[in-house]
Amino acid sequence: MTAVQDAPAAETRKEIGRDRRRKEDQRLITGRTRWTDNIVLPGMLHLAMVRSPFAHATITSIDTNAAKAATNVVDVVTGEELGDFQGVLINAWPITPEQKAPTHLPVATGRVAFAGEIVAVVAARTAAEARDAAELVDVEYDVLPPALDLRESAADTVLAHPDLGTNKSALWIFDSNEAGTGGDVEAAIAEARSDGIVIEREYRQQRLIPAFMEPRSTVVDPTGEQLTVWSATQIPHILRFALAATTGIPESKLRVIAPDVGGGFGGKLQTTPEEWITVALARRTGRPVKYTETRSESLMSAHHGRDQWQRLTLAADRQGNVKALKVDLLADLGAYVSLVGGGVPVLGAFMYNAIYKFPAYRFAVQTVLTNKTWTDAYRGAGRPEATFAIERLMDELAAEVGVDPLAIREQNWIKHEEFPFTTVAGLEYDSGNYEAATARAKEMFGYDELRAEQRRRRESGDPVQLGIGVSTFTEMCGLAPSRVLGSLDYGAGGWEHASVRMLATGKVEVVTGTSAHGQGHETAFSQIVADRLGVPFEDVEVLHGDTQVAHKGLDTYGSRSLVVGGEALVKATDKVVEKAKVVAAHMLEASADDLEFGDGRFSVRGTDQGVAIQEIASAVFAAHDLPDGMEPSLDSDATFDPVNFNYPHGTHLCAMEVDTETGALKMRKYVCCDDIGNVINPLIVAGQVHGGLVQGIAQALWEEAVYDDSGTLVSGSFVDYLLPTAADTISFDVDHTTTPSLTNTLGTKGVGEAGTIASTPAVVNAVVDAVRHLGVSDIQMPCTPERVWKAINGDGASGGPATEEAAMPHFEAGGAAGNQEQPGRSSTEGAGQ
Numbered sequence: 001m002t003a004v005q006d007a008p009a010a011e012t013r014k015e016i017g018r019d020r021r022r023k024e025d026q027r028l029i030t031g032r033t034r035w036t037d038n039i040v041l042p043g044m045l046h047l048a049m050v051r052s053p054f055a056h057a058t059i060t061s062i063d064t065n066a067a068k069a070a071t072n073v074v075d076v077v078t079g080e081e082l083g084d085f086q087g088v089l090i091n092a093w094p095i096t097p098e099q100k101a102p103t104h105l106p107v108a109t110g111r112v113a114f115a116g117e118i119v120a121v122v123a124a125r126t127a128a129e130a131r132d133a134a135e136l137v138d139v140e141y142d143v144l145p146p147a148l149d150l151r152e153s154a155a156d157t158v159l160a161h162p163d164l165g166t167n168k169s170a171l172w173i174f175d176s177n178e179a180g181t182g183g184d185v186e187a188a189i190a191e192a193r194s195d196g197i198v199i200e201r202e203y204r205q206q207r208l209i210p211a212f213m214e215p216r217s218t219v220v221d222p223t224g225e226q227l228t229v230w231s232a233t234q235i236p237h238i239l240r241f242a243l244a245a246t247t248g249i250p251e252s253k254l255r256v257i258a259p260d261v262g263g264g265f266g267g268k269l270q271t272t273p274e275e276w277i278t279v280a281l282a283r284r285t286g287r288p289v290k291y292t293e294t295r296s297e298s299l300m301s302a303h304h305g306r307d308q309w310q311r312l313t314l315a316a317d318r319q320g321n322v323k324a325l326k327v328d329l330l331a332d333l334g335a336y337v338s339l340v341g342g343g344v345p346v347l348g349a350f351m352y353n354a355i356y357k358f359p360a361y362r363f364a365v366q367t368v369l370t371n372k373t374w375t376d377a378y379r380g381a382g383r384p385e386a387t388f389a390i391e392r393l394m395d396e397l398a399a400e401v402g403v404d405p406l407a408i409r410e411q412n413w414i415k416h417e418e419f420p421f422t423t424v425a426g427l428e429y430d431s432g433n434y435e436a437a438t439a440r441a442k443e444m445f446g447y448d449e450l451r452a453e454q455r456r457r458r459e460s461g462d463p464v465q466l467g468i469g470v471s472t473f474t475e476m477c478g479l480a481p482s483r484v485l486g487s488l489d490y491g492a493g494g495w496e497h498a499s500v501r502m503l504a505t506g507k508v509e510v511v512t513g514t515s516a517h518g519q520g521h522e523t524a525f526s527q528i529v530a531d532r533l534g535v536p537f538e539d540v541e542v543l544h545g546d547t548q549v550a551h552k553g554l555d556t557y558g559s560r561s562l563v564v565g566g567e568a569l570v571k572a573t574d575k576v577v578e579k580a581k582v583v584a585a586h587m588l589e590a591s592a593d594d595l596e597f598g599d600g601r602f603s604v605r606g607t608d609q610g611v612a613i614q615e616i617a618s619a620v621f622a623a624h625d626l627p628d629g630m631e632p633s634l635d636s637d638a639t640f641d642p643v644n645f646n647y648p649h650g651t652h653l654c655a656m657e658v659d660t661e662t663g664a665l666k667m668r669k670y671v672c673c674d675d676i677g678n679v680i681n682p683l684i685v686a687g688q689v690h691g692g693l694v695q696g697i698a699q700a701l702w703e704e705a706v707y708d709d710s711g712t713l714v715s716g717s718f719v720d721y722l723l724p725t726a727a728d729t730i731s732f733d734v735d736h737t738t739t740p741s742l743t744n745t746l747g748t749k750g751v752g753e754a755g756t757i758a759s760t761p762a763v764v765n766a767v768v769d770a771v772r773h774l775g776v777s778d779i780q781m782p783c784t785p786e787r788v789w790k791a792i793n794g795d796g797a798s799g800g801p802a803t804e805e806a807a808m809p810h811f812e813a814g815g816a817a818g819n820q821e822q823p824g825r826s827s828t829e830g831a832g833q
Contacts, residue, residue, distance in 0.1 A: 055711020188324035214262025305378020334374030348382030467770025478646030506614030513553015534600020559750025575636035650674030663789030692755020
């Protein structure tokens with residue numbers, strides 16, 4: 001083939017950094033796509049679950065005869081009938097070798113451990129008939145006392161699983177003195193008690209429900225040699241592995257597909273009983289089977305998030321320079337240790353020190369079993385809890401010293417010239433500039449003007465007071481170096497895989513092991529590939545979410561898709577370019593060393609000779625004249641294992657008006673300036689930040705999963721679980737500064753969880769700031785008008801210094817509140833290397 005000789009084309013507009021409307025939105029917004037629940041297969045059966053109304057009970061009998069006789073019912077099964085055939089749910093992160101974890105069967109046998117646990121399954125020809133028949137299943141229970149209150153459960157007052165003999169699942173400890181990353185916490189606190197400042201607080205992280213747009217749904221087709229599973233999941237590859245590992249089905253005989261998925265927020269980072277049951281019933285009946293949960297089932301039995309009691313001790317000198325931080329947590333796992341639920345607090349362990357230069361640090365978490373829905377990752381997974389606690393504490397320190405909250409933060413944070421910086425928790429922050437992000441946020445907010453207004457309102461005795469909340473945060477995301485995850489006993493790695501296929505027509509297919517559920521991967525990845533290969537954005541097609549198409553991957557969570565999956569894609573794309581360079585040199589009759597590549601063309605340096613990479617793709621397909629020994633393919637793949645976590649950061653500022661006579665709250669202004677490294681698509685970033693902000697603000701003001709004394713979820717519908725709408729929020733002012741990450745080619749940092757992590761403390765700090773002069777130092781979330789009013793009127797709801805010494809013990813090595821387990825391994829060796 002003869003290369004065209006012409007002048008180089010003018011440089012095309014770069015895609016990276018460009019606002020691009022998401023190419024997937026045409027089908028997503030119009031609903032013209034394939035969701036799990038709209039899959040219909042010939043002869044398909046529908047499932048309905050019979051769920052326990054009791055939080056804790058012995059199953060004395062199950063009568064399924066009436067259900068079996070119902071119209072169009074094909075099968076009714078109990079856990080006893082399924083036996084080992086149903087498999088078992090796995091825990092992929094046992095945080096200590098001594099962790100206690102009850103066996104989690106998809107369908108309970110003998111005893112139920114939370115309200116909503118499945119005790120029988122009905123398969124019928126329609127979903128309505130299955131639900132009707134499920135009501136005919138007669139289950140007799142012998143009700144047992146439930147373990148519900150987290151602190152009482154930690155003291156083993158009532159046992160959630162009597163056969164375990166304790167509710168304490170695992171005790172995990174990190175001590176900077178023992179790890180060699182910092183000093184002795186107890187010595188620093190003792191010194192501060194005699195000649196400094198010691199602040200002790202308890203904070204409650206209430207239980208939350210992910211409340212994703214699309215309820216969970218699973219379809220299983222057992223037809224043929226391979227069993228195909230469609231699931232509304234974030235983790236098709238992990239689901240495939242877990243099913244194979246626990247059911248005896250060879251992994252090669254399992255195909256898992258995550259079609260377009262309507263949101264997850266960590267709520268679909270799970271392997272669920274319903275998935276195992278659907279697989280079991282498809283195998284048992286030999287017919288395709290579908291299960292789609294109702295919204296009530298989703299709120300009751302899909303996993304929950306957060307649910308911790310936090311006790312913190314901060315030591316500082318009298319000038320407000322931090323000296324030590326001690327953190328003790330009780331974390332409610334619910335009835336079972338879920339996929340990664342036990343490890344969620346461990347993720348937060350490395351973030352309580354945040355952006356501050358603590359010389360000494362100690363963290364301990366006791367995970368606790370209760371008779372409630374199990375908990376697992378929810379947007380941010382451990383890091384929102386940590387950020388909330390430390391940012392609340394920094395406000396308390398500022399109040400104690402008598403300085404502005406931003407001043408106390410700047411006094412203690414890592415300066416931009418100190419990066420890379422190894423923290424007291426053993427992580428290496430590669431880059432950042434907290435000063436720049438804060439300066440921009442203050443400018444956008446009108447900080448000094450609002451402080452002046454706040455002073456005027458206080459001086460005038462205005463019944464509506466103004467509070468200003470600050471949250472300066474960082475997070476570890478882009479999960480993460482496999483060797484570090486291994487040192488933390490995590491059951492998988494942190495790598496990601498990608499493939500790039502050059503088609504004969506010059507079009508490009510990209511295959512990624514990440515699995516989108518609304519983040520805009522297809523658009524962002526198309527932009528990256530378009531720039532790296534110099535092809536039109538429209539010529540790139542991104543494939544994902546199918547284990548037969550994307551045969552390798554570790555899926556989507558922890559803000560890892562871009563910084564890990566995107567880097568794998570970059571490496572695969574660069575391999576394509578290197579292969580194409582050999583062919584280009586052959587076509588141009590030049591040395592490869594004399595070629596330059598830019599804007600999709602290889603050019604001979606100093607000449608007007610060149611050839612486009614898409615022309616090369618066509619030539620390779622024809623294979624008529626290739627260099628000797630070269631295979632006729634440009635296709636390439638790559639697997640990337642990150643060398644470090646990723647550390648976005650930012651400053652969030654919130655102004656809240658509080659009516660001191662009624663407790664009513666009104667958000668006046670919210671601005672944030674995040675540093676997420678180099679931005680691929682600003683429009684997608686803004687959308688991610690906006691969505692994250694609403695979720696974090698919702699925890700501060702509205703959302704809470706509430707159980708009654710019998711263990712029934714009383715916030716089991718959107719009537720009682722206050723999910724915000726657009727009408728409940730305001731317009732946010734969003735901006736970003738840029739310090740590129742030093743650990744990936746693109747210089748990117750994660751963004752998916754940033755808004756949620758930072759916004760909750762900003763809002764609560766603003767509410768407390770509005771009424772601090774009235775003697776209020778804390779208000780338990782969600783900060784409802786009733787709680788605010790009670791705090792102002794001094795009924796004990798305001799929090800303040802921790803007083804319940806017996807309820808929240810400081811955990812010591814070798815045991816906690818009677819726990820004889822050994823502390824967990826907490827090595828972070830290699831995390832920053």
